[in-house]
Amino acid sequence: MSFKVVEAFAGIGSQAKALSNLGIDHEVVNIIEWDINAIYAYDIIHNGPQNLDKYKSTPKEVLIEELSKYQLSSNGKEPLTLASLSRLPISTLKRVLEAIRRTRNLVSITDVKAKDLPDEIDLLTYSFPCQDLSISGFWHGNKGGIDRDANNRSGMLWEVERILMELGDENRQVPKYLVMENVTNILADRHIGNFVEWQTFLERIGYVNKVYNLKATNFGVPQNRTRTFMLSVYVGDNQDLRSNIETFFVENNLENVRTNLDKDILDEYLKIDYTNAIYYAEAITNTPNDTPSRRKIFNENPHLVDEDGRPNAPIVRTITTKQDRHPNSGVILHDLHIAGKSQFRYLTPRECFMLMGFDESDYQRLVDSNFKNRKDINFLTNEKLVKFAGNSIVVNVIQAVFEQITQIREQYNI
Structure with a gap:
Protein backbone atom coordinates (compact mmCIF):
# COMPACT_ATOMS: atom_id res chain seq x y z
CA MET A 1 0.00 0.00 0.00
CA SER A 2 1.33 3.44 -0.94
CA PHE A 3 2.82 5.51 1.88
CA LYS A 4 0.52 8.55 2.28
CA VAL A 5 2.26 11.87 2.89
CA VAL A 6 1.14 15.40 3.74
CA GLU A 7 3.82 18.10 3.30
CA ALA A 8 3.03 21.16 5.40
CA PHE A 9 5.05 24.31 4.66
CA ALA A 10 6.11 22.38 1.58
CA GLY A 11 8.33 24.95 -0.11
CA ILE A 12 9.82 23.32 -3.22
CA GLY A 13 9.36 19.82 -1.85
CA SER A 14 12.68 18.52 -0.53
CA GLN A 15 10.64 15.96 1.41
CA ALA A 16 9.01 14.56 -1.73
CA LYS A 17 12.39 14.60 -3.46
CA ALA A 18 13.96 12.57 -0.64
CA LEU A 19 11.16 10.00 -0.68
CA SER A 20 11.55 9.61 -4.43
CA ASN A 21 15.31 9.21 -4.10
CA LEU A 22 14.75 6.38 -1.63
CA GLY A 23 12.39 4.63 -4.02
CA ILE A 24 9.63 4.56 -1.40
CA ASP A 25 6.22 3.86 -2.91
CA HIS A 26 4.51 7.00 -1.69
CA GLU A 27 1.75 9.44 -2.56
CA VAL A 28 1.81 13.09 -1.53
CA VAL A 29 -1.91 13.32 -0.88
CA ASN A 30 -1.75 17.02 0.03
CA ILE A 31 0.73 19.82 0.35
CA ILE A 32 0.20 22.95 2.43
CA GLU A 33 1.94 26.03 0.99
CA TRP A 34 0.67 29.59 0.53
CA ASP A 35 3.53 31.31 -1.33
CA ILE A 36 2.48 31.50 -4.99
CA ASN A 37 6.11 31.35 -6.12
CA ALA A 38 6.88 28.16 -4.21
CA ILE A 39 3.49 26.72 -5.22
CA TYR A 40 4.39 27.01 -8.88
CA ALA A 41 7.98 25.83 -8.41
CA TYR A 42 6.90 22.75 -6.42
CA ASP A 43 4.45 21.77 -9.14
CA ILE A 44 6.98 22.08 -11.95
CA ILE A 45 9.76 20.24 -10.11
CA HIS A 46 7.58 17.30 -9.11
CA ASN A 47 4.94 17.18 -11.85
CA GLY A 48 6.68 18.62 -14.89
CA PRO A 49 5.37 21.23 -17.38
CA GLN A 50 1.78 22.36 -17.12
CA ASN A 51 -0.85 21.99 -19.81
CA LEU A 52 -3.00 25.11 -19.64
CA ASP A 53 -5.30 24.30 -22.56
CA LYS A 54 -8.25 23.88 -20.21
CA TYR A 55 -7.97 27.56 -19.26
CA LYS A 56 -7.95 28.97 -22.80
CA SER A 57 -11.41 30.45 -22.56
CA THR A 58 -11.48 31.06 -18.81
CA PRO A 59 -12.03 34.78 -18.08
CA LYS A 60 -9.67 36.49 -15.68
CA GLU A 61 -12.58 37.24 -13.33
CA VAL A 62 -13.26 33.51 -12.92
CA LEU A 63 -9.61 32.79 -12.15
CA ILE A 64 -9.58 35.56 -9.55
CA GLU A 65 -12.78 34.22 -8.02
CA GLU A 66 -11.30 30.72 -7.73
CA LEU A 67 -7.99 31.90 -6.29
CA SER A 68 -9.63 34.32 -3.87
CA LYS A 69 -10.99 31.29 -2.00
CA TYR A 70 -7.47 30.71 -0.72
CA GLN A 71 -5.24 32.74 1.58
CA LEU A 72 -2.27 33.22 -0.74
CA SER A 73 0.94 35.18 -0.38
CA SER A 74 3.28 36.67 -2.95
CA ASN A 75 6.26 36.83 -0.58
CA GLY A 76 5.66 34.18 2.08
CA LYS A 77 5.21 36.87 4.72
CA GLU A 78 1.77 38.40 4.48
CA PRO A 79 -1.47 37.56 2.69
CA LEU A 80 -2.09 38.68 -0.87
CA THR A 81 -4.95 41.16 -0.97
CA LEU A 82 -7.75 40.81 -3.48
CA ALA A 83 -6.56 44.00 -5.15
CA SER A 84 -3.03 42.61 -5.51
CA LEU A 85 -4.35 39.28 -6.75
CA SER A 86 -6.42 41.09 -9.36
CA ARG A 87 -3.33 42.90 -10.63
CA LEU A 88 -1.52 39.67 -11.44
CA PRO A 89 -1.41 38.84 -15.16
CA ILE A 90 -3.83 36.19 -16.37
CA SER A 91 -0.89 33.95 -17.33
CA THR A 92 0.25 33.91 -13.69
CA LEU A 93 -3.24 33.27 -12.36
CA LYS A 94 -3.66 30.25 -14.64
CA ARG A 95 -0.37 28.72 -13.60
CA VAL A 96 -0.91 29.22 -9.88
CA LEU A 97 -4.42 27.75 -10.00
CA GLU A 98 -3.24 24.76 -12.01
CA ALA A 99 -0.36 24.21 -9.58
CA ILE A 100 -2.76 24.25 -6.61
CA ARG A 101 -4.97 21.70 -8.29
CA ARG A 102 -2.17 19.39 -9.48
CA THR A 103 -0.53 19.26 -6.06
CA ARG A 104 -3.79 19.06 -4.09
CA ASN A 105 -2.59 22.08 -2.17
CA LEU A 106 -4.62 23.12 0.88
CA VAL A 107 -2.67 26.43 0.77
CA SER A 108 -2.68 28.23 4.14
CA ILE A 109 -2.33 26.04 7.23
CA THR A 110 -4.49 28.47 9.20
CA ASP A 111 -7.42 27.44 7.00
CA VAL A 112 -6.77 23.69 7.09
CA LYS A 113 -9.15 21.60 9.18
CA ALA A 114 -8.83 17.95 10.10
CA LYS A 115 -11.83 17.23 7.86
CA ASP A 116 -9.80 18.45 4.87
CA LEU A 117 -7.22 15.71 5.33
CA PRO A 118 -7.56 12.11 4.14
CA ASP A 119 -7.81 9.20 6.53
CA GLU A 120 -4.75 7.19 7.52
CA ILE A 121 -1.95 9.65 6.89
CA ASP A 122 1.36 7.85 7.26
CA LEU A 123 3.65 10.88 7.37
CA LEU A 124 3.14 14.57 8.09
CA THR A 125 6.16 16.82 7.56
CA TYR A 126 6.22 20.34 8.94
CA SER A 127 9.11 22.71 8.30
CA PHE A 128 7.39 25.77 9.68
CA PRO A 129 8.88 29.25 9.01
CA CYS A 130 12.11 29.98 10.87
CA GLN A 131 12.25 33.77 10.49
CA ASP A 132 11.08 34.48 14.03
CA LEU A 133 13.34 31.81 15.49
CA SER A 134 16.58 32.62 13.73
CA ILE A 135 19.31 34.77 15.22
CA SER A 136 19.12 37.14 12.25
CA GLY A 137 15.39 37.45 12.79
CA PHE A 138 15.98 38.43 16.42
CA TRP A 139 18.25 41.27 15.34
CA HIS A 140 15.51 42.48 12.97
CA GLY A 141 13.04 42.71 15.85
CA ASN A 142 11.37 39.31 15.45
CA LYS A 143 11.36 38.41 19.15
CA GLY A 144 8.12 36.47 19.44
CA GLY A 145 9.74 33.15 18.56
CA ILE A 146 7.22 30.32 18.77
CA ASP A 147 5.19 31.79 21.60
CA ARG A 148 1.55 30.81 21.28
CA ASP A 149 0.41 34.43 21.28
CA ALA A 150 3.22 35.77 19.08
CA ASN A 151 0.97 35.93 16.00
CA ASN A 152 3.95 35.50 13.70
CA ARG A 153 5.20 33.08 11.04
CA SER A 154 7.15 30.74 13.33
CA GLY A 155 4.07 30.51 15.56
CA MET A 156 2.50 28.45 12.79
CA LEU A 157 3.82 25.43 14.73
CA TRP A 158 0.73 25.59 16.91
CA GLU A 159 -1.50 25.20 13.86
CA VAL A 160 -0.05 21.70 13.55
CA GLU A 161 -1.07 21.08 17.17
CA ARG A 162 -4.58 22.31 16.41
CA ILE A 163 -4.94 19.94 13.46
CA LEU A 164 -3.73 16.95 15.50
CA MET A 165 -6.18 17.84 18.27
CA GLU A 166 -9.02 18.08 15.75
CA LEU A 167 -8.14 14.61 14.46
CA GLY A 168 -8.36 13.34 18.03
CA ASP A 169 -11.69 15.10 18.64
CA GLU A 170 -13.06 13.37 15.54
CA ASN A 171 -11.73 9.98 16.74
CA ARG A 172 -9.50 9.80 13.69
CA GLN A 173 -6.01 8.36 13.57
CA VAL A 174 -3.18 10.87 13.82
CA PRO A 175 -0.27 10.42 11.38
CA LYS A 176 1.99 7.48 12.14
CA TYR A 177 5.07 9.64 11.69
CA LEU A 178 5.81 13.33 12.04
CA VAL A 179 9.02 14.96 10.81
CA MET A 180 9.94 18.51 11.83
CA GLU A 181 12.84 20.59 10.50
CA ASN A 182 13.95 24.02 11.63
CA VAL A 183 16.93 26.14 12.63
CA THR A 184 18.98 24.99 15.60
CA ASN A 185 18.02 28.17 17.44
CA ILE A 186 14.79 26.40 18.36
CA LEU A 187 16.91 24.83 21.12
CA ALA A 188 18.14 28.20 22.43
CA ASP A 189 17.12 29.38 25.89
CA ARG A 190 14.59 31.82 24.40
CA HIS A 191 12.68 29.06 22.61
CA ILE A 192 13.41 25.77 24.39
CA GLY A 193 10.46 26.13 26.78
CA ASN A 194 8.02 26.29 23.88
CA PHE A 195 9.78 23.44 22.09
CA VAL A 196 9.63 21.24 25.20
CA GLU A 197 5.93 22.08 25.51
CA TRP A 198 5.47 20.90 21.93
CA GLN A 199 7.35 17.66 22.57
CA THR A 200 5.35 17.05 25.76
CA PHE A 201 2.09 17.47 23.87
CA LEU A 202 3.19 14.93 21.26
CA GLU A 203 4.24 12.46 23.94
CA ARG A 204 0.92 12.90 25.69
CA ILE A 205 -1.04 11.93 22.58
CA GLY A 206 1.11 8.87 21.94
CA TYR A 207 4.32 9.80 20.11
CA VAL A 208 7.95 8.98 20.80
CA ASN A 209 10.19 11.89 19.79
CA LYS A 210 13.81 11.92 18.70
CA VAL A 211 15.55 15.28 18.24
CA TYR A 212 18.62 15.52 16.03
CA ASN A 213 21.03 18.29 15.10
CA LEU A 214 22.27 17.19 11.68
CA LYS A 215 24.99 18.74 9.54
CA ALA A 216 24.88 18.53 5.75
CA THR A 217 28.57 17.64 5.45
CA ASN A 218 27.97 14.42 7.39
CA PHE A 219 25.53 13.33 4.71
CA GLY A 220 27.72 13.96 1.70
CA VAL A 221 26.88 17.59 0.86
CA PRO A 222 29.68 20.20 1.07
CA GLN A 223 27.63 22.85 2.85
CA ASN A 224 28.17 24.01 6.42
CA ARG A 225 24.50 23.79 7.31
CA THR A 226 23.21 22.35 10.58
CA ARG A 227 19.49 22.06 11.22
CA THR A 228 17.32 20.56 13.96
CA PHE A 229 15.07 17.66 13.05
CA MET A 230 12.53 15.80 15.15
CA LEU A 231 11.18 12.41 14.15
CA SER A 232 8.02 11.46 16.04
CA VAL A 233 6.70 7.89 15.90
CA TYR A 234 3.16 7.10 17.00
CA VAL A 235 2.98 4.21 19.49
CA GLY A 236 -0.24 5.10 21.32
CA ASP A 237 -0.34 3.53 24.77
CA ASN A 238 1.75 0.48 23.76
CA GLN A 239 4.54 0.72 26.32
CA ASP A 240 6.52 -2.19 24.89
CA LEU A 241 6.54 -0.53 21.48
CA ARG A 242 7.48 2.80 23.05
CA SER A 243 10.45 1.14 24.74
CA ASN A 244 11.49 -0.54 21.49
CA ILE A 245 11.38 2.71 19.54
CA GLU A 246 13.37 4.52 22.23
CA THR A 247 15.98 1.76 22.07
CA PHE A 248 16.04 2.01 18.27
CA PHE A 249 16.90 5.70 18.48
CA VAL A 250 19.68 5.06 21.00
CA GLU A 251 21.20 2.38 18.77
CA ASN A 252 20.70 4.34 15.52
CA ASN A 253 21.58 7.90 16.44
CA LEU A 254 21.96 9.93 13.25
CA GLU A 255 24.12 12.44 15.09
CA ASN A 256 26.82 9.74 15.08
CA VAL A 257 26.93 9.65 11.28
CA ARG A 258 30.23 10.96 9.92
CA THR A 259 31.25 11.40 6.29
CA ASN A 260 34.71 12.39 5.10
CA LEU A 261 34.19 14.56 2.06
CA ASP A 262 36.58 14.37 -0.86
CA LYS A 263 38.70 17.53 -0.98
CA ASP A 264 37.61 18.17 -4.58
CA ILE A 265 33.91 17.51 -4.03
CA LEU A 266 32.96 21.12 -4.88
CA ASP A 267 33.95 20.33 -8.47
CA GLU A 268 30.65 18.45 -8.71
CA TYR A 269 28.61 21.47 -7.67
CA LEU A 270 30.27 24.62 -9.01
CA LYS A 271 29.53 25.46 -12.64
CA THR A 348 24.17 30.83 -8.93
CA PRO A 349 20.67 29.52 -8.15
CA ARG A 350 21.59 26.33 -10.04
CA GLU A 351 24.55 25.78 -7.72
CA CYS A 352 22.42 26.59 -4.67
CA PHE A 353 19.82 24.01 -5.68
CA MET A 354 22.49 21.35 -6.13
CA LEU A 355 24.07 22.22 -2.78
CA MET A 356 20.63 21.59 -1.25
CA GLY A 357 20.58 18.08 -2.70
CA PHE A 358 18.40 18.68 -5.75
CA ASP A 359 19.47 17.41 -9.14
CA GLU A 360 20.52 19.81 -11.85
CA SER A 361 17.58 18.49 -13.89
CA ASP A 362 15.19 19.68 -11.14
CA TYR A 363 16.52 23.18 -11.51
CA GLN A 364 16.47 23.01 -15.29
CA ARG A 365 12.78 22.14 -15.22
CA LEU A 366 12.15 25.47 -13.48
CA VAL A 367 14.24 27.33 -16.05
CA ASP A 368 12.41 25.65 -18.92
CA SER A 369 8.99 26.44 -17.41
CA ASN A 370 9.76 30.01 -16.41
CA PHE A 371 7.61 32.69 -18.01
CA LYS A 372 7.31 36.44 -18.30
CA ASN A 373 5.15 37.78 -15.50
CA ARG A 374 5.03 41.46 -16.42
CA LYS A 375 7.28 44.02 -18.12
CA ASP A 376 9.43 41.21 -19.54
CA ILE A 377 10.43 40.12 -16.02
CA ASN A 378 10.52 36.39 -15.31
CA PHE A 379 8.02 35.11 -12.76
CA LEU A 380 10.83 33.08 -11.17
CA THR A 381 13.47 35.76 -10.79
CA ASN A 382 17.06 35.02 -9.89
CA GLU A 383 16.35 36.28 -6.37
CA LYS A 384 13.31 34.02 -5.93
CA LEU A 385 15.26 30.97 -7.09
CA VAL A 386 18.00 31.61 -4.54
CA LYS A 387 15.33 32.12 -1.88
CA PHE A 388 13.76 28.74 -2.71
CA ALA A 389 17.09 27.04 -2.04
CA GLY A 390 17.81 28.99 1.14
CA ASN A 391 14.39 28.14 2.58
CA SER A 392 14.62 24.46 1.66
CA ILE A 393 15.97 21.36 3.44
CA VAL A 394 19.10 19.52 2.34
CA VAL A 395 17.58 16.51 0.61
CA ASN A 396 20.35 14.11 1.65
CA VAL A 397 19.81 14.92 5.33
CA ILE A 398 16.05 14.49 5.49
CA GLN A 399 16.52 11.39 3.34
CA ALA A 400 18.49 9.85 6.23
CA VAL A 401 15.59 10.63 8.59
CA PHE A 402 13.16 8.97 6.18
CA GLU A 403 15.44 5.92 6.01
CA GLN A 404 14.89 5.52 9.74
CA ILE A 405 11.14 5.53 9.14
CA THR A 406 11.62 2.73 6.61
CA GLN A 407 13.65 0.74 9.12
CA ILE A 408 11.05 1.24 11.86
CA ARG A 409 8.22 0.26 9.51
CA GLU A 410 10.00 -2.94 8.56
CA GLN A 411 11.15 -3.81 12.07
CA TYR A 412 8.02 -2.95 14.04
CA ASN A 413 5.27 -2.99 11.39
CA ILE A 414 4.12 0.55 12.19
Missing part, protein backbone atom coordinates in the same frame (compact mmCIF):
# COMPACT_ATOMS: atom_id res chain seq x y z
CA ILE A 272 32.72 27.24 -13.65
CA ASP A 273 33.02 25.97 -17.21
CA TYR A 274 32.17 29.26 -18.90
CA THR A 275 32.47 27.76 -22.37
CA ASN A 276 29.00 26.45 -21.54
CA ALA A 277 26.69 29.25 -22.68
CA ILE A 278 24.14 28.56 -19.93
CA TYR A 279 26.70 28.60 -17.13
CA TYR A 280 28.31 31.72 -18.62
CA ALA A 281 25.00 33.60 -18.69
CA GLU A 282 24.21 32.55 -15.12
CA ALA A 283 27.68 33.65 -13.99
CA ILE A 284 27.11 37.09 -15.53
CA THR A 285 23.70 37.42 -13.86
CA ASN A 286 25.25 36.66 -10.48
CA THR A 287 28.22 39.01 -10.85
CA PRO A 288 27.56 42.19 -8.85
CA ASN A 289 28.47 45.73 -9.78
CA ASP A 290 31.90 46.89 -8.70
CA THR A 291 31.03 49.00 -5.64
CA PRO A 292 32.69 49.57 -2.25
CA SER A 293 30.09 47.42 -0.48
CA ARG A 294 30.65 44.54 -2.91
CA ARG A 295 34.43 44.84 -2.49
CA LYS A 296 33.86 44.43 1.23
CA ILE A 297 31.77 41.30 0.55
CA PHE A 298 34.63 39.99 -1.59
CA ASN A 299 37.22 40.64 1.11
CA GLU A 300 35.21 39.27 4.03
CA ASN A 301 33.76 36.05 2.60
CA PRO A 302 35.44 32.76 1.66
CA HIS A 303 36.92 32.54 -1.84
CA LEU A 304 35.49 29.27 -3.14
CA VAL A 305 37.41 29.37 -6.42
CA ASP A 306 40.87 30.88 -6.93
CA GLU A 307 42.33 32.80 -9.86
CA ASP A 308 43.21 29.56 -11.65
CA GLY A 309 39.61 28.41 -11.64
CA ARG A 310 40.16 25.67 -9.08
CA PRO A 311 38.05 25.14 -5.95
CA ASN A 312 39.80 26.85 -3.07
CA ALA A 313 37.60 25.60 -0.22
CA PRO A 314 36.23 22.18 0.76
CA ILE A 315 32.74 23.40 1.65
CA VAL A 316 30.49 26.44 1.30
CA ARG A 317 28.83 28.33 4.09
CA THR A 318 25.12 27.89 4.74
CA ILE A 319 22.94 28.62 1.72
CA THR A 320 20.68 31.49 2.77
CA THR A 321 17.83 33.26 1.01
CA LYS A 322 20.23 35.89 -0.37
CA GLN A 323 23.74 35.74 -1.78
CA ASP A 324 24.27 39.47 -2.41
CA ARG A 325 24.95 40.05 1.26
CA HIS A 326 27.52 39.70 4.04
CA PRO A 327 28.00 37.05 5.22
CA ASN A 328 27.15 34.81 2.30
CA SER A 329 27.99 31.28 1.20
CA GLY A 330 31.24 32.33 -0.46
CA VAL A 331 32.43 34.08 -3.62
CA ILE A 332 33.93 32.81 -6.85
CA LEU A 333 36.71 34.64 -8.69
CA HIS A 334 36.53 34.79 -12.48
CA ASP A 335 38.22 36.53 -15.41
CA LEU A 336 35.14 37.42 -17.45
CA HIS A 337 36.02 41.17 -17.43
CA ILE A 338 32.62 42.83 -17.68
CA ALA A 339 32.62 46.63 -17.68
CA GLY A 340 31.47 48.03 -14.34
CA LYS A 341 31.19 44.58 -12.83
CA SER A 342 33.21 42.88 -10.10
CA GLN A 343 35.80 40.19 -10.80
CA PHE A 344 33.86 37.74 -8.69
CA ARG A 345 30.42 36.28 -8.57
CA TYR A 346 28.07 34.68 -6.09
CA LEU A 347 26.75 31.16 -6.18
